[in-house]
Amino acid sequence: MNFNLTQIPERMVKPRQNGITMVMDKGLSIEEARNFMSISHPHTDIVKLGFGTSFVTPNLREKIEVYQKNGIPVYFGGTLFEAFLVRNQFEDYIAVCKDYGIEHVEVSDGSITIPHAEKCGYIEKLTKHFTVLSEVGSKDAAHIIPPYKWIELMRAELEAGASYVIAEAREAGNVGIYRGSGEVREGLVQEILTQIPEEKIIWEAPQKAQQLYFLELIGCNVNLGNIAPTEMIALEAMRIGLRGDTFHLYLDKAVH
Numbered sequence: 001m002n003f004n005l006t007q008i009p010e011r012m013v014k015p016r017q018n019g020i021t022m023v024m025d026k027g028l029s030i031e032e033a034r035n036f037m038s039i040s041h042p043h044t045d046i047v048k049l050g051f052g053t054s055f056v057t058p059n060l061r062e063k064i065e066v067y068q069k070n071g072i073p074v075y076f077g078g079t080l081f082e083a084f085l086v087r088n089q090f091e092d093y094i095a096v097c098k099d100y101g102i103e104h105v106e107v108s109d110g111s112i113t114i115p116h117a118e119k120c121g122y123i124e125k126l127t128k129h130f131t132v133l134s135e136v137g138s139k140d141a142a143h144i145i146p147p148y149k150w151i152e153l154m155r156a157e158l159e160a161g162a163s164y165v166i167a168e169a170r171e172a173g174n175v176g177i178y179r180g181s182g183e184v185r186e187g188l189v190q191e192i193l194t195q196i197p198e199e200k201i202i203w204e205a206p207q208k209a210q211q212l213y214f215l216e217l218i219g220c221n222v223n224l225g226n227i228a229p230t231e232m233i234a235l236e237a238m239r240i241g242l243r244g245d246t247f248h249l250y251l252d253k254a255v256h
Contacts, residue, residue, distance in 0.1 A: 008240050009220040009250045014071075018199035019221030020045035021236075023229055024077075024171055024206070027053050032229075033066045040232040041070040046104065048225075050171060051079035064100055078108025078135050078166075086112050090122070094129060107157075108135035110168055116153060120160035127161035133202065134160075137168025137176035147191040154196045164223065165196070169204035171226055177203065184213045198222065211235055212245050220250075 001008075012019035023044050028036060037044075047067050054060055054076045067074045076097070084093035097105055107123050114122075119134075126132050134157040136150060145153075154165045167189075168176035177185055192201070198218050204226040205211045214222045220239045227235055237243045241250040 005242075007251055008242075011240065012221050014042070014045065016045055016221075018223055019239075020202065020223045021227055021232065022046045022048055022166075022202055022223075022225035023232060024048050024050045024226045025053075025229060026050040026171065027057065028063075028229060030059055030063050030066060033063055036229045036232075037066060037070045037072070040229065041072060043232055043236040044072055046073045046075065048106070049074060049076055051077040052083055053077070054080060055083075061100060064102070068101065073104050073131075075102055075104035075106055075133070078106035079111055081105065081107060082109065082112050085114070085122075094126070097130065103130055104133060105130045106133045106135055106166070107162070108166075108168075110135060110137065110139040110170075116156065120156055123157055123160040123162050132162045133164045133166055134162035135166040135168050139168065139170055139175055141175045141180055147188050150188065150192055151195045154192065154201070158196070158200055164200055164202050166202045166225055167192070167204060169206065169210075169226060171206060173204065173206040173210055173226070178210065182207050182210065184210060186213075189217070193218075208234075208238075208245070211238060215239060215246055216249065 021044055025047050057063060064074050081093060084090060105126050107119065107126060109119055123132050123134055136153045136157065137145065157165055169178050173182050174180050177189055179185060202223040202225040203214050205214055205224045206226045206228065211224055214224060215238065234243065238246050241247055
């Protein structure tokens with residue numbers, strides 16, 4: 001940090017196992033990725049090339065290298081995994097990830113229906129080659145999954161070998177763990193936390209109010225995902241009480 005301040009909560013240090021921030025890159029240029037890294041690489045833990053953008057991104061290899069040279073793992077969005085799967089190209093997907101030096105993969109079923117035992121089978125197969133993040137929840141706002149089912153799915157996917165489960169919200173933050181308005185389904189979140197370890201969950205939280213909710217609920221070392229590159233520094237400041245929303249979270253009561 002640039003100067004000394006007391007009463008700053010202790011952030012996990014990189015490489016972090018929890019307190020991670022997953023950034024969603026929806027189409028930065030190589031130059032923009034370099035600029036983003038110049039300011040945010042100390043606070044970024046992993047970058048997702050959103051949905052299927054990696055298929056149409058020019059100079060993809062060079063762009064991935066920008067992140068990897070800064071020590072940031074990159075992975076392709078879960079929608080790309082589903083796009084390969086629905087076309088019966090699972091082995092091709094593995095080959096593509098290896099070809100691009102990708103070491104993390106996301107297994108999701110937000111756009112297609114995969115029997116859950118089969119999804120867990122894909123997780124098991126992929127853990128032989130990669131670190132697996134599995135996403136739970138549907139991208140269809142009309143498809144409401146009850147809390148017990150979220151817990152059941154998350155537990156099974158962790159047991160199948162996923163390193164983290166991602167709680168689905170889409171890039172807009174308006175499905176899955178959120179209502180259409182972006183408001184957190186608090187009962188759902190709190191019920192999940194009674195059964196699934198918080199350090200194993202990455203909460204997709206693209207909106208500031210959503211990030212704030214999880215910081216207040218779990219603390220500065222909560223795992224957050226789908227963060228916009230332009231919001232990284234602001235989020236890190238909010239994590240440690242240096243934004244109005246969290247200003248009083250970590251101060252001694254006597255200071256108020």
